[in-house]
Amino acid sequence: MKVAVLKGGRSLERGVSLRSGARVEDALERLGHEAVPIDAGGDLVKRLLDELPDVAFVAMHGLGGEDGTVQELLEILGIPFTGPGVAACGRCMDKVLAKHELRDGGVPTPDWFAFNETAFRELGAADALGGLEERLGFPLVVKPSRGGSALGVKFAASWFEVPEALVSAFSYDSRVLLERFVEGRELAVSVLGTEALPVVEAIPTGGDRYDFEARYEIGRTEFACPAELSGEEESAVTSAALAAYEALGCSGFSRVDLILAEDGPQVLEVNAIPGLTDTSLLPQAAEAAGISFENLVERILELALKPAAA
Amino acid sequence: MEETPHRRRAHTRSRDLERYAGLFAERTGVMRSSAMRDLMAITARPEVISLAGGLPDTSTFPAGTFAAQMTRIAQESTAEALQYGPTEGFAETVDCIVEVMGAEGMLPDPDDVIVTTGGQQAIDLICKTLIDPGDVVICEAPTYPGAVPVFCSYQAETIQIDCDEDGMCVEELEGVLAQLDSEDRRPKFVYSVPSFQNPAGVTLSLQRRRRLVELARQRELLLVEDNPYGLLRFGGEPLPPLYQLDGGDFVIYVGTLSKILSPGIRIGWAVAPPPVMEKIVLGKQASDLCTSTLTQHFVREYFAEGHWREYIDALIEIYRGRRDTMVEALREHFPAEATWTEPQGGLFIWATLPEYIDTGDLLAKALREDVAFVPGQAAYVDESRGRNSMRLNFSGVGDEEIREGVRRIGKTIAEQVELYAALTRKQPTESAREPQPAPRAESNSADVLPFRKAGEG
Numbered sequence: 001m002k003v004a005v006l007k008g009g010r011s012l013e014r015g016v017s018l019r020s021g022a023r024v025e026d027a028l029e030r031l032g033h034e035a036v037p038i039d040a041g042g043d044l045v046k047r048l049l050d051e052l053p054d055v056a057f058v059a060m061h062g063l064g065g066e067d068g069t070v071q072e073l074l075e076i077l078g079i080p081f082t083g084p085g086v087a088a089c090g091r092c093m094d095k096v097l098a099k100h101e102l103r104d105g106g107v108p109t110p111d112w113f114a115f116n117e118t119a120f121r122e123l124g125a126a127d128a129l130g131g132l133e134e135r136l137g138f139p140l141v142v143k144p145s146r147g148g149s150a151l152g153v154k155f156a157a158s159w160f161e162v163p164e165a166l167v168s169a170f171s172y173d174s175r176v177l178l179e180r181f182v183e184g185r186e187l188a189v190s191v192l193g194t195e196a197l198p199v200v201e202a203i204p205t206g207g208d209r210y211d212f213e214a215r216y217e218i219g220r221t222e223f224a225c226p227a228e229l230s231g232e233e234e235s236a237v238t239s240a241a242l243a244a245y246e247a248l249g250c251s252g253f254s255r256v257d258l259i260l261a262e263d264g265p266q267v268l269e270v271n272a273i274p275g276l277t278d279t280s281l282l283p284q285a286a287e288a289a290g291i292s293f294e295n296l297v298e299r300i301l302e303l304a305l306k307p308a309a310a
Numbered sequence: 311m312e313e314t315p316h317r318r319r320a321h322t323r324s325r326d327l328e329r330y331a332g333l334f335a336e337r338t339g340v341m342r343s344s345a346m347r348d349l350m351a352i353t354a355r356p357e358v359i360s361l362a363g364g365l366p367d368t369s370t371f372p373a374g375t376f377a378a379q380m381t382r383i384a385q386e387s388t389a390e391a392l393q394y395g396p397t398e399g400f401a402e403t404v405d406c407i408v409e410v411m412g413a414e415g416m417l418p419d420p421d422d423v424i425v426t427t428g429g430q431q432a433i434d435l436i437c438k439t440l441i442d443p444g445d446v447v448i449c450e451a452p453t454y455p456g457a458v459p460v461f462c463s464y465q466a467e468t469i470q471i472d473c474d475e476d477g478m479c480v481e482e483l484e485g486v487l488a489q490l491d492s493e494d495r496r497p498k499f500v501y502s503v504p505s506f507q508n509p510a511g512v513t514l515s516l517q518r519r520r521r522l523v524e525l526a527r528q529r530e531l532l533l534v535e536d537n538p539y540g541l542l543r544f545g546g547e548p549l550p551p552l553y554q555l556d557g558g559d560f561v562i563y564v565g566t567l568s569k570i571l572s573p574g575i576r577i578g579w580a581v582a583p584p585p586v587m588e589k590i591v592l593g594k595q596a597s598d599l600c601t602s603t604l605t606q607h608f609v610r611e612y613f614a615e616g617h618w619r620e621y622i623d624a625l626i627e628i629y630r631g632r633r634d635t636m637v638e639a640l641r642e643h644f645p646a647e648a649t650w651t652e653p654q655g656g657l658f659i660w661a662t663l664p665e666y667i668d669t670g671d672l673l674a675k676a677l678r679e680d681v682a683f684v685p686g687q688a689a690y691v692d693e694s695r696g697r698n699s700m701r702l703n704f705s706g707v708g709d710e711e712i713r714e715g716v717r718r719i720g721k722t723i724a725e726q727v728e729l730y731a732a733l734t735r736k737q738p739t740e741s742a743r744e745p746q747p748a749p750r751a752e753s754n755s756a757d758v759l760p761f762r763k764a765g766e767g
Contacts, residue, residue: 010355012674012677117729120729120732120733121728121729121732124732124735126732126733126734126735127735129733151671151674152671152674162733163666163730163733163734164665164666164668164730166729166733167666167667167668167671167726167729167730167733168668168671169671170726170729171668171671171672171674171675171726172671172674172675
């Protein structure tokens with residue numbers, strides 16, 4: 001089978017995407033497929049039309065590749081592709097939209113407020129920030145609405161840290177959200193088809209748990225897979241993750257990030273196309289379920305070609 | 311763009327990192343990698359004006375001269391130029407190095423010199439020779455970003471001493487040394503780029519140079535003087551290197567031809583007292599046996615022509631013009647709250663913005679405008695420092711690009727300043743002088759916009 005591996009692009013997560021793509025290409029070749037690597041640039045459509053692949057493996061993260069843009073093109077060209085469709089990608093990429101969908105779908109997610117940059121620049125929204133402490137409490141988390149990894153995500157320990165955190169978050173998107181900080185264990189549930197893979201727990205090793213960058217550095221965060229959970233906890237976490245996956249309309253595969261608080265799980269976000277690098281969580285979870293990386297890639301391809309078979 | 315199937319297969323299994331993770335040495339855990347690195351990876355797009363690099367301008371090097379010299383090497387010394395060479399480097403290369411150091415008033419004993427693969431290897435070898443895990447190293451704040459990963463990979467505990475316009479605050483260093491004394495600890499060395507420092511662009515004053523050398527003598531403390539830019543002076547009076555002031559007893563000197571000839575030839579050097587040099591030579595033997603003999607031949611030919619000072623003079627003219635262009639552009643496009651250094655030599659300007667601007671985040675925004683710089687945090691071991699500063703390079707791109715690049719960065723900063731002012735409801739200049747957010751609104755019931763309550767939607 002001829003598989004176009006779409007990777008790179010112009011997003012801030014280009015580096016991770018290139019690593020994900022390279023690894024997928026290796027697996028495809030080991031599986032006996034013909035892998036056609038394509039760094040998504042100005043000639044993407046031309047390349048796809050020249051190559052006419054049987055299926056496209058979308059190994060792109062961040063804006064452009066994970067937000068439905070590339071998926072839309074693939075639909076127009078009639079090329080089947082891996083991972084969630086246009087609408088689901090759009091919902092997952094926009095954290096504010098995703099949180100509304102989750103809440104509407106009865107999936108627990110921490111309280112939040114969202115602001116547009118114009119609200120501050122033109123409508124004096126700063127005057128509304130005073131109510132934050134009462135409604136969300138401190139510390140709170142400030143995030144760009146659209147953006148991957150930890151870029152632009154900041155904690156504000158007090159009111160005085162909010163403006164600076166907002167300036168950072170607005171560097172990545174014109175909409176940001178302020179979210180209640182939920183204390184608890186950090187978990188990630190990868191979903192393949194309609195099936196939840198073993199839960200991964202991210203455990204910061206020493207260091208500051210408010211340092212988001214640290215959790216992406218090898219050696220500063222340890223990952224336990226499967227996470228040590230009671231049967232009850234595991235089923236609560238897994239069903240929250242599957243509900244989130246469904247609420248956002250995901251298909252193929254995705255990863256749900258959540259916090260296990262004292263009163264149960266709270267879904268933070270869903271990554272439509274999570275990393276597939278050698279240190280990424282989805283491949284780790286698959287491995288724990290006895291699914292090798294090659295098998296994982298093969299399953300993802302099958303789901304793209306025969307969605308009903310999922 | 312695509313790799314051949316054959317080559318790809320050769321790489322295949324090495325990508326499955328997790329199979330090897332258990333074998334990694336402890337020091338790989340402290341080697342730095344971060345989201346910022348991914349961000350820097352996309353600064354390489356061709357449409358991006360990069361003020362992030364540290365590249366000297368090699369475009370004016372006469373191609374004819376280069377061709378003639380390489381031809382002569384091929385005709386006269388092919389066998390030798392393609393062969394291994396001595397670990398210390400060829401005696402002829404060392405003669406050239408002694409000549410370069412002589413231009414700044416230094417008179418090293420040729421026996422104390424080792425040719426290295428760039429100045430970077432010299433720093434690495436010095437650390438390899440002197441640093442055990444947990445040893446204390448002192449350097450400037452900010453320091454050369456390329457030194458940070460070296461100190462980290464040898465697991466040094468790095469203490470950074472603030473700089474002002476006269477370079478490292480030696481008074482602060484004395485305080486730190488006293489503090490270490492009281493803990494019964496001793497730094498292995500003090501690392502400094504005294505002239506036209508990378509990244510700050512500042513130069514250590516003569517008075518501080520004297521004091522630093524005096525401290526080293528009194529305390530039998532080693533100084534590592536890294537001097538890539540000393541000869542690239544556009545203004546002011548030349549200052550004696552630490553090596554010259556000290557005579558070489560307590561100073562290990564690091565030099566390079568990267569900025570005055572070519573970084574591609576990878577020719578640097580270290581000068582150290584004989585007992586230290588002995589260990590450095592052993593270290594280099596283990597690292598790479600010898601520095602490229604081919605490029606050492608090129609260096610010999612190049613210096614034999616006797617025009618190397620003229621080439622530096624030409625570079626100085628180019629860089630002085632570009633520095634002026636950049637300073638002018640900064641005055642025009644950066645907000646009143648920003649400050650920057652105006653170096654008298656070297657390749658870099660260090661700009662500092664209001665405290666509420668994180669230059670890492672600013673870079674993400676600037677990249678959308680196709681312009682890049684180095685966020686200040688790269689120059690600190692403690693990555694929470696330098697967050698509101700940036701390094702700008704003026705040697706690697708032409709005047710037009712410098713102007714346009716600075717204009718774009720200035721625009722991005724102006725947007726942040728304006729937003730912060732809106733967030734704190736102050737005028738931009740006022741907010742910069744006292745960057746305090748407005749006190750919490752007490753009257754939130756009166757002027758709160760009708761936001762939906764979280765969860766109502």
